[in-house]
Amino acid sequence: MKFFLPDSQDLVDPSFDFELERRSMTRQRQRDDLYAHEVFSTPAFDGLLVSKGIVDGFGVLGSRYTLSQRRRLQRDGAxxxxxxxxxxxxxxxxxxxxxxxxxxxxxxxxxxxxxxxxYESCRFHYGVSLDHVILEFDPAADAPGAEEDVISPAIRARQQLTLERAREFLRKHKAGGHSFKPLGVAQGWSPKSYAAAVKALQKMGYDYIALGGMVPLKTQEIRLCLEEIQAVRKPGTRLHLLGVTRPEHLQEFSRLGIASFDSTSPLRQAFKDARDNYYLDGHKYTAIRIPQIEGNPDLQKKIFAGQVSQESARRLERECLESMRLFDQGRRTVRQTLEVLLEYERLYDPDTKPKRNDHAAAYEQTLENAPWRRCACEVCGKLKHHVILFRGAERNRRRGFHNIWTLYRQMHERGLGEGSPFQEEMGPRARRAKARAHG
Known part of the structure; x- marks a missing residue:
């Protein structure tokens, strides 16, 4: 099974000083910052997924790329x-x-x-056919005679459009002699409708099929779809899950024909999730929140309104950072560190209730286990306790990189990956990447 990391131009600045919280004045983002694959000396994923909609931007969603980056991507290739x-x-x-x-x-x-x-100008290895996502799902539509009543004509038209575009895509791919491997997209609203789409795509000639629209589905719903698809899937047909991870179910997904998947969840959970921010050994830990005063709009408003003393906020922010530094050196206990963290939390988020809504129990578990000390990845080895601090993009994004690396390692430990990439002996490129990651 392969893991593709969707690109949204997530890079980290190797010049960033975590103690002084400053970066090089000469830093240029695209030239000097590092992608995740430049940070690690061992694999963290098998490839990247690049979306035309992300590159070009559409509607209110602007491009993640500058105009010059878009031009360079298509001129030089991905x-x-x-x-x-x-x-x-x-x-x-x-x-x-x-x-x-x-x-x-x-x-x-x-x-x-x-x-x-x-796809051709960017020199991709794989290209997914043009599709129109379906976000309605109702297994009741599979009951005899129920589809007409449950699923609207507009939704059924989306599936038909996706299949028509897939047929045109494959025909023109063959006629044009394109170098990338084509994938057809199956969209559906129920297990049987997904299976019907896969069957149609196989009949067209696809042997690699991407399953779209499954991001909002519950795991049991995905499983039902895969089991229904299994009944029509040919032995040589591989499946790709678009946007779905579910690490605890990957072995079962693999048994049901999933050969690859892509997801940003491990990266985004590092700074989007309320609790599960750091992966290690099958556990998810809560990152320690020490917000920057300038980066917390609510706290800024309270300071400007005179409700909170800026001097007190600055003092507690500094004390939290110092306490975490001393804790990692073994010079502060869990209790001592927790006290100052919660005092600052009650200042920047006064609506929290002790022992109910605050992070006391979660922080205590994180501090007691200090998981970053046991992690073998370059991010944790270099950042130490900074990797567990929920504070600014440079820390948060690196924690996301760590999560990606951890997920990939778990895949291989469970026998789901290809090859055996975690070997102590590194080649020249690995040594070069490790040297760059450590500055």
Missing amino acids: PQFFRLDNAPYPLEIMGDCGAFTYVDEEEPPYSVDEVLAF
Whole structure:
């Protein structure tokens, strides 16, 4: 099973000083900052997924790329743009259309020809056919005679449009002699409708099929779809899960034909989730929140309104940072560290109730286990306790990188990955990447 990391231009600045919280004055983001594959000396994923909708931007969702970056991506190709030569292991790149960016449109804003040209100019290894995502799911539609009443004509038309575009995509891919491997997209609203789409795509000639629209589904619903697809899936057909992780169920998904998946969840949970921010050994820990005064709008308003003393806020912010530093050195106890962390929390978030809504129990578990001390990845080895601090993009994003690395390692420990990438002996590229990661 392969793991593709969706790109949204998440990079980290190797010049950032975590003690002084300053960066080099000469730093240029695209030139100097590092992608995740440039940070680690062992694999963290098998490839990248690049969406046309993310690159181009659509509607209110602007592009994550500057105009010059978009031009360079298509001029030089994705392998050079993402500096894949700096990775200590081979990486592949998959392209898709980013159907979530135009989900509210009646039809996709791109033509098949535009999508093919984008994939070819970017020199992707895989290309996903043009699709229109379906976000309605109702297994009741599979009951005899129920589909007409449960599923609207507009939703059924989306599936038909997706299949028609897949047929055109494959025909023009063959006629144009394109170099990337084509994937057809199956969209559905129930287990049987997904299976019908997979069956149709196989009949067209696809042997690698991406399953779209499953991000909002519960695990049991995904399982029902995969079991129904299994009844029609040919032995040589591989499946890709678009946007779905579910680490605890990957072994079962693999048994049901999933050969690859992509997801940003491990990265986003590092700074989006209220509790589960740091992965290690099958556990998820809560990161220690020490917000920057300038980065907390609510606290800033209270300070400007005279409700909170700026001097007190500054003092507690500094004390929290110092306490975490001393704790990691073994010079502060869990209780001593916890006291100052909760005092600052009650200042910047006064609505929390002790022993109910605050982070006392979660922080205590994080501090008692100090998981970053046991992690073998370069991020934790370099940052130490800074990796567990929920504070600013440089720390938060690196914690996300750690989560990606951890998920990938768990996959291989469970026998789900390809090859055996976690070996002590490193090649030249691995040593070069490790040297860059450590400055």
